[in-house]
Amino acid sequence: MTMYFRQTWEDPRLRFNGTSQIVAQGDLLDKIWIPDTYFNSEKRSNFHEITKKNYVLIFWPNGTVFFSIRISVTGVCRMKLRKYPMDSQKCELNIVSYSYSEADAIYTWKRGHEHSIEQAPDISLPQMDLVKIQSSETTDVYSTGNYSRLSLTFTFKRRLSLFITETYIPSIIIVALSWISFWINYKAAPARVALCITTVLTMITLTAAVQNSLPRVTYTKYSDWILMLCLVYVFGALVEFAIINFHDSLEARKKDKLNRKLRNVDVEKGSDSGDGEGGDLKTKYLQRQLSSLREKIKLFGELDVNVQRIDSRSRILFPLTFLMINLMLWIYFVIDSAED
Numbered sequence: 628m629t630m631y632f633r634q635t636w637e638d639p640r641l642r643f644n645g646t647s648q649i650v651a652q653g654d655l656l657d658k659i660w661i662p663d664t665y666f667n668s669e670k671r672s673n674f675h676e677i678t679k680k681n682y683v684l685i686f687w688p689n690g691t692v693f694f695s696i697r698i699s700v701t702g703v704c705r706m707k708l709r710k711y712p713m714d715s716q717k718c719e720l721n722i723v724s725y726s727y728s729e730a731d732a733i734y735t736w737k738r739g740h741e742h743s744i745e746q747a748p749d750i751s752l753p754q755m756d757l758v759k760i761q762s763s764e765t766t767d768v769y770s771t772g773n774y775s776r777l778s779l780t781f782t783f784k785r786r787l788s789l790f791i792t793e794t795y796i797p798s799i800i801i802v803a804l805s806w807i808s809f810w811i812n813y814k815a816a817p818a819r820v821a822l823c824i825t826t827v828l829t830m831i832t833l834t835a836a837v838q839n840s841l842p843r844v845t846y847t848k849y850s851d852w853i854l855m856l857c858l859v860y861v862f863g864a865l866v867e868f869a870i871i872n873f874h875d876s877l878e879a880r881k882k883d884k885l886n887r888k889l890r891n892v893d894v895e896k897g898s899d900s901g902d903g904e905g906g907d908l909k910t911k912y913l914q915r916q917l918s919s920l921r922e923k924i925k926l927f928g929e930l931d932v933n934v935q936r937i938d939s940r941s942r943i944l945f946p947l948t949f950l951m952i953n954l955m956l957w958i959y960f961v962i963d964s965a966e967d
Contacts, residue, residue, distance in 0.1 A: 633695045635693050640690070651685075666702070710964050711841065714849075720778070720781070723775070730772065735777075790850065794833070802857050833854070834858060863945065
């Protein structure tokens with residue numbers, strides 16, 4: 628962030644006779660005492676020197692010095708992403724002296740905690756809303772002494788709309804596309820496999836893209852639960868077809884085996900020319916066996932009906948359970964995130 632950092636202190640050595648203030652610039656910074664203030668939570672910072680060094684010194688007759696400088700600071704913020712994308716983040720910027728302990732310099736907010744920070748009205752962040760800025764004063768205890776510290780705490784609230792448009796809606800669309808396989812005939816294996824595998828790979832790619840856009844953490848985030856749910860349902864559509872296809876292949880082999888038996892019985896019956904009571908008994912036996920095999924083969928005609936019933940139920944169960952689990956997850960997310 629870029630800011631105007633202003634410090635005021637009193638130096639008795641700079642008192643002078645007069646009634647008006649003196650505004651100074653140039654190389655005067657190296658010729659007077661200035662607090663060695665720094666930001667101990669910064670990652671990097673820099674001064675602005677276009678078109679000249681952006682600072683001003685103002686002296687009052689009583690020795691009061693006002694020092695204002697324009698600087699840009701990139702701070703370190705330890706983010707907690709467990710509730711992403713409904714998370715709030717608190718980032719601190721600490722102002723301390725590098726070498727002067729409280730025995731030499733004490734930092735305070737000149738106009739109090741509420742009025743010492745002025746925020747530009749047009750501040751806008753692409754993914755976050757700046758909710759509030761809090762200021763505080765404290766003392767840090769080190770082995771070299773006690774050091775005064777000023778702190779600024781910036782509270783940010785993430786905008787959910789970006790996650791909804793870039794991640795959640797595409798995930799829902801991919802899941803819905805995988806359900807189209809339930810309307811494709813199970814005998815059209817190439818079409819169903821291609822659709823299911825494409826949606827699974829697309830879902831994996833989307834999940835990886837979301838993970839790469841965030842810092843790596845060891846805990847599970849809200850977004851992980853949502854993406855895992857979508858991946859499970861997309862993969863479930865593929866598993867459902869695999870079960871149907873396996874069942875179809877198994878029953879087809881059984882049907883071929885019965886057909887071979889049926890042909891053998893027909894051949895044996897046709898070649899049977901026996902006479903007398905023994906021949907009649909054998910003929911009756913073969914007729915009963917033939918009828919039994921035909922009844923069993925008839926049962927395989929119901930296979931298509933059973934498989935279609937599985938697809939029909941999947942068309943209802945998959946969307947219904949997906950909607951219910953999504954609803955429960957979002958209710959939990961809203962309640963849990965409201966506790967911050």
